[in-house]
Amino acid sequence: MPVNLLDIQKKLKGFGAQALARKEEIAVRQKEVTDLIQGYAHRLDELKARVSYAADVVRHLRCALPVDEPLDTVVPKPPLPKKFTVMAADGSQINPSRHAQVAFCVINVGLIKMVRGSGLTPEIFTQSQLLDYDSLFTPSGVLISEGMVALKRDLREREALADLAEDLLLPAISMTDGPLELYREPQETREFEKTLDQYLGVLKRLHEQGLMTLGYVDKPGSSLIGQLLELVELSDQDLEAYSHRQRKFAGVNDVSLLSDLLVNPGDRSAIFAIHSETSQRFKGDLALHFFYLNVGTPGKTHLARVEIPAWVACDHDLVGVLQAVLTEQTCIMGSRPYPYILHRAHEVAVVTLPEHQHVEEMIVAEFDRRGISVDEKSNKQYHKDLDRTKTRYQG
Amino acid sequence: MFNSHLETNGNDMSEQTVSTSEESHKPIGYIIGGGLKANLQARLTVPAQKVQEGAFVVVESGNWLFYGLVTDMQLGSTDPRFADEQTETRLPPELAKLLHGQTLFTNLEVMAALMMEQGPDMNEDPEAYQTWFQKVMEEEIRPEPVKTVPQHHAEVRLAGAGDIAEIFGKEGEKAFFRIGDTIEGGHPVCVNLDKLVQRSSGIFGATGTGKSFLTRVILAGLIKRDKTAVLIFDMHNEYGPDDTASDTGMRVPGLKGKFPSKVRMVGLGRGATIRGKTPDYTLEIAESDIMPEDILMLSQELNLRETTPATLNALFNKFGRNWFHEFKNMRPHAVQEDDEGNKVPADDSIEAWANEANVHQLAAIGLHNKLNRLFDCPYIVENPAGDALNQMINNLDNGQHIVLSFGDHEEDLDYLFVSNLITRRIRDVWEHRTNNFRSGHQGATEPRPLVIAVEEAHKLLNREMASQTTFSTIAREMRKYYVTLLIIDQRPSQIYDEVMSQLGTRITGWLGDSDDIQSVLTGLAGRDALRGMLAHLQPKEEVLMLGWGVPMPIVVHSRRYDDAFWEELLEKKDRRSNRDILKDIGF
Amino acid sequence: MSEIEIGRLLRSGTTGFVVGCKVNQLNAPSFGAMVRVPLEAQYQVYGVIYDIHIEDDGLVRQLITAQDVPEEVLKDNRENRNVPVEIGVLALGYEQGGRIFHLLPPRPPLSLDAIFLCSSGEVAHFTGEGRFGYFRHILRDRDKPIEELLAAHLYQARAAQVDAGNEAWYQMAVGELITLMRDDYQGLIKTLSAVSEI
Numbered sequence A: 001m002p003v004n005l006l007d008i009q010k011k012l013k014g015f016g017a018q019a020l021a022r023k024e025e026i027a028v029r030q031k032e033v034t035d036l037i038q039g040y041a042h043r044l045d046e047l048k049a050r051v052s053y054a055a056d057v058v059r060h061l062r063c064a065l066p067v068d069e070p071l072d073t074v075v076p077k078p079p080l081p082k083k084f085t086v087m088a089a090d091g092s093q094i095n096p097s098r099h100a101q102v103a104f105c106v107i108n109v110g111l112i113k114m115v116r117g118s119g120l121t122p123e124i125f126t127q128s129q130l131l132d133y134d135s136l137f138t139p140s141g142v143l144i145s146e147g148m149v150a151l152k153r154d155l156r157e158r159e160a161l162a163d164l165a166e167d168l169l170l171p172a173i174s175m176t177d178g179p180l181e182l183y184r185e186p187q188e189t190r191e192f193e194k195t196l197d198q199y200l201g202v203l204k205r206l207h208e209q210g211l212m213t214l215g216y217v218d219k220p221g222s223s224l225i226g227q228l229l230e231l232v233e234l235s236d237q238d239l240e241a242y243s244h245r246q247r248k249f250a251g252v253n254d255v256s257l258l259s260d261l262l263v264n265p266g267d268r269s270a271i272f273a274i275h276s277e278t279s280q281r282f283k284g285d286l287a288l289h290f291f292y293l294n295v296g297t298p299g300k301t302h303l304a305r306v307e308i309p310a311w312v313a314c315d316h317d318l319v320g321v322l323q324a325v326l327t328e329q330t331c332i333m334g335s336r337p338y339p340y341i342l343h344r345a346h347e348v349a350v351v352t353l354p355e356h357q358h359v360e361e362m363i364v365a366e367f368d369r370r371g372i373s374v375d376e377k378s379n380k381q382y383h384k385d386l387d388r389t390k391t392r393y394q395g
Numbered sequence B: 001m002f003n004s005h006l007e008t009n010g011n012d013m014s015e016q017t018v019s020t021s022e023e024s025h026k027p028i029g030y031i032i033g034g035g036l037k038a039n040l041q042a043r044l045t046v047p048a049q050k051v052q053e054g055a056f057v058v059v060e061s062g063n064w065l066f067y068g069l070v071t072d073m074q075l076g077s078t079d080p081r082f083a084d085e086q087t088e089t090r091l092p093p094e095l096a097k098l099l100h101g102q103t104l105f106t107n108l109e110v111m112a113a114l115m116m117e118q119g120p121d122m123n124e125d126p127e128a129y130q131t132w133f134q135k136v137m138e139e140e141i142r143p144e145p146v147k148t149v150p151q152h153h154a155e156v157r158l159a160g161a162g163d164i165a166e167i168f169g170k171e172g173e174k175a176f177f178r179i180g181d182t183i184e185g186g187h188p189v190c191v192n193l194d195k196l197v198q199r200s201s202g203i204f205g206a207t208g209t210g211k212s213f214l215t216r217v218i219l220a221g222l223i224k225r226d227k228t229a230v231l232i233f234d235m236h237n238e239y240g241p242d243d244t245a246s247d248t249g250m251r252v253p254g255l256k257g258k259f260p261s262k263v264r265m266v267g268l269g270r271g272a273t274i275r276g277k278t279p280d281y282t283l284e285i286a287e288s289d290i291m292p293e294d295i296l297m298l299s300q301e302l303n304l305r306e307t308t309p310a311t312l313n314a315l316f317n318k319f320g321r322n323w324f325h326e327f328k329n330m331r332p333h334a335v336q337e338d339d340e341g342n343k344v345p346a347d348d349s350i351e352a353w354a355n356e357a358n359v360h361q362l363a364a365i366g367l368h369n370k371l372n373r374l375f376d377c378p379y380i381v382e383n384p385a386g387d388a389l390n391q392m393i394n395n396l397d398n399g400q401h402i403v404l405s406f407g408d409h410e411e412d413l414d415y416l417f418v419s420n421l422i423t424r425r426i427r428d429v430w431e432h433r434t435n436n437f438r439s440g441h442q443g444a445t446e447p448r449p450l451v452i453a454v455e456e457a458h459k460l461l462n463r464e465m466a467s468q469t470t471f472s473t474i475a476r477e478m479r480k481y482y483v484t485l486l487i488i489d490q491r492p493s494q495i496y497d498e499v500m501s502q503l504g505t506r507i508t509g510w511l512g513d514s515d516d517i518q519s520v521l522t523g524l525a526g527r528d529a530l531r532g533m534l535a536h537l538q539p540k541e542e543v544l545m546l547g548w549g550v551p552m553p554i555v556v557h558s559r560r561y562d563d564a565f566w567e568e569l570l571e572k573k574d575r576r577s578n579r580d581i582l583k584d585i586g587f
Numbered sequence C: 001m002s003e004i005e006i007g008r009l010l011r012s013g014t015t016g017f018v019v020g021c022k023v024n025q026l027n028a029p030s031f032g033a034m035v036r037v038p039l040e041a042q043y044q045v046y047g048v049i050y051d052i053h054i055e056d057d058g059l060v061r062q063l064i065t066a067q068d069v070p071e072e073v074l075k076d077n078r079e080n081r082n083v084p085v086e087i088g089v090l091a092l093g094y095e096q097g098g099r100i101f102h103l104l105p106p107r108p109p110l111s112l113d114a115i116f117l118c119s120s121g122e123v124a125h126f127t128g129e130g131r132f133g134y135f136r137h138i139l140r141d142r143d144k145p146i147e148e149l150l151a152a153h154l155y156q157a158r159a160a161q162v163d164a165g166n167e168a169w170y171q172m173a174v175g176e177l178i179t180l181m182r183d184d185y186q187g188l189i190k191t192l193s194a195v196s197e198i
């Protein structure tokens, strides 16, 4: 028996007790933050000033930044436009691997474009990109990291959307999974900078084409609002010692704060800007904003965080369209809300194992043709490949 | 058989065979079981209604053809549920038909009677075919009794005209005379007239089944063929003169009208007219022709005592051939006075003779009383005008035929007495001639065969009478003395078994009485099967032919006795024989 | 030769195979239709579709819980998505060197072989050969809805045979079926009931 259940059983009681205690603690803190939201609901300027003060003192400060809506704002879902375009892109990748016979990387992006109200079958595209062999290695000669590949993938997703953005029926909304903001692998600063520049360029193109873009964050664990209100609770002295590792309102996330506010499906919260180090790079029209949206069903609130650039955030009509469309998209998926179109983009993008192997074989064949010796598969990979389920014909 | 081969040759045969060949060569089933002891079983592949009991079928198996009769038909199913469920109500007709075709079936029981070797294929081996064909023509290859069984799945088909002709003979050839047609297909069925009269034969059937009509047909055939003399005891005046059918009111031509010079119509008694017509001549019986046995034969009819033979014997001893005349003239109870004036029996009294002959007086008187009916008979005379009996014999000798019409003398007594007496006389003559001929007497010629036709035969041939009549002797003798019987009767069970079993050919219409059926089948194989067929015959004009004289039993739709029959028999040219036809087409 | 490809082979065995296709390819094949799989020159396997099933997947199951599904989404699912449609085919025989055999194919088709719908002429050619030997293969598997399958097959084949001028084929085929099934009263009656609806 791989797991000794007796050992686990012994600890189970204590484990449960700890969880309960922690939950109770968090509940107390959450009450505090909720009260603060009420208290500061309209004191937006104070909050903005506090953030700008804190930005100078606190390293790596990351928090929400009110714009012009009160903190406890609830905007119900406006009606859906009769006709609109909704698009999504999602990527998947074959990461370069030490265990494979040859090093290669494929980024596969699936796209789907649906014109709602047209009755037409949505269009589907895939773009598969075999990365240049040279780009597989860092200057120090090792294979690029999976994080780096993910970054390139995120870029490809937006590029693909921009490539499709011609002659769109407006309003048009495009989305990708996850935040609009990019995260950085610390050791690859140079490459990151380069990719981020390209990324910003694409976002700009999307803006020019009038294609709204959003990043959809399902089940967000972030506590950007809690972090904002922490700033006003802390004295200036404490602020200097503050770090996001040692937080006052730890465990109180935005979703739990807003769940009681955004009770109706389609309700959205106030729009905030994001203050963070990277977000500083998203300037002007591209500045990063977000709001929370109840994509749940009546009686079952489910909040998602929606990240949008400033040019959308500032136009409340656009936000209204976006809010309605997103609500519909998540509604299509019934009891497990998630934008249908995103799910489909993901489906299209997924590289299956047979496809993976097929591509690898093609590359090995090309290497053979050119007399380039290829490594043996690592034993680890060999066994992984064996472990496949097959179905037998049984009449 | 050879017909079928010829037909495939595409030659223009007589219309009859050509028109029937196609139909009859289609199989109606195939053999699925059976054996020599039990009948053969065949699965029917055509609707049951296309085949009837008694149908004549042919089974082709290897080199052999088997000929048989359908004796039973049974409904069967592959699973009883297919029979139980009325699937036609659940399925469209087309499907139901297909389903039933395969799950519901009819089995035929076939009584195989004959088999015959088939010839080789004419096209494959013309030489062998020629040899075989020659043998068939020369009758070296003939149908023979079944000694083996056909193979499983051998095809069964209805017999065609060719098959029937092969077995029963071809109409117009030799002695073959069409007596009717098969039930299925209506192919002609012949009897061999020569064979028919070679032994005594019988025509049976309940009243109204067509015995008399069929007898007319056969008699006409015999007279036409002219190889046999025919003597008909026409008790009811049916055969000689024209008649009117009692049921249809149609005119029924008599033999006399159709064969005026060949047929002599003889009336019984001086001045007799038959249906208003004067016969060719009349027959009177001379008293001296009557023998004691002629009287004894009438024991039942006259209710004679056991003492009769003794009395007759005494009479004959005393008076010889005059006994009848003398006895007739004796006066019963006549007395005369003797010398002493006592009343004693008169000299011409019966008593006187009885005393003298040592015969019981009362017995003699009783006999005399009973013979009064004969004594009063106008056709019994002391001295007949001419010797009509001799004339009849002469006629029969000379290629003529006689219908003895009883005119008004329609009582059983007349019939029994006259027919027996005449038959005895004639047979004696034939026996004498035969003996002369056989012993090589100078100038002795072969007697002309004679057939004596008797209606109501059971009156002459019943158990009590059989030992006394000449008829039973003739029946038993077969053709030893060139005389045979054609008996016509509605109650065969009353005919003495021994006589029945001697009958060569039996032609029987429907019989209602199981005893009658039983006795018609006496001494024949396959009685059970035949019994069923007999019981299921149509009540009229359908007969089952069986016995030694026919190759195998067969049910026949009787040939109609009407104007057309006569036209065919008398005016039309004979149908061409096979030999002629074959010659024409280059064999 | 018809060139209506209905899908590609997923898995196979001697007695039959499973074809995968997209939902939007699904308007061509129908239950009881005959298919062929050309394997090499002069050799192709014939079969009959006995099962078409559309597997569900997570998304489809999820969509079912939604209140209403926009038309575009419906179309997306039917036409774009690789919802696996599995078509079960029963092997009926094969053709080799121009000769039809109503025997199980010596070699089954291989993965990803293309499967084509038989044209009317091909149906007539295959079904008209010999004496319905291929019925054996259909009747063998009592787990399958053979009554319905036979009815659907007869319907298609009859039309093909009539086109080919063989009007008597249908009667002979039903006759043969009855012969083969007459020991199975229940099965036969069920089959004929089904056949009677065509």
Ligand SMILES: Nc1ncnc2c1ncn2[C@@H]1O[C@H](COP(=O)(O)OP(=O)(O)O)[C@@H](O)[C@H]1O
Residues within 6 Å of the ligand: B205, B206, B207, B208, B209, B210, B211, B212, B213, B214, B245, B246, B247, B248, B540, B541, B558, B559, B560, B561, B562
């Ligand atoms: N062969 C036949 N041809 C014409 N009519 C016949 C024939 N057989 C029977 N019939 C008809 O059936 C009736 C009875 O036939 P018949 O010979 O008098 O019967 P049976 O002598 O057996 O009592 C006849 O009056 C006649 O109408």
Ligand SMILES: [Mg+2]
Residues within 6 Å of the ligand: B208, B211, B212
């Ligand atoms: Mg009569």
